Amino acid sequence: KPTCASIMGLQAARQFALDLLRDAGEAIALLGPRAERLAQMLQRANAYLLKHAPCA
Secondary structure (H helix, E strand, O other): OOOHHHHHOHHHHHHHHHHHHHHHHHHHHOOHHHHHHHHHHHHHHHHHHHHHOOOO
């Protein structure tokens, strides 16, 4: 089954994921304090990505 990494290459897929997380963070920030749980989930997603797909 095709994955982003197999289609785009690992580094491009990683950058794509980081870009999506950044965009999500900007959208969540607009919601203010009521989106605290979403912000926490975003932080965990960032930490996971950095741990499991570090820069080469």
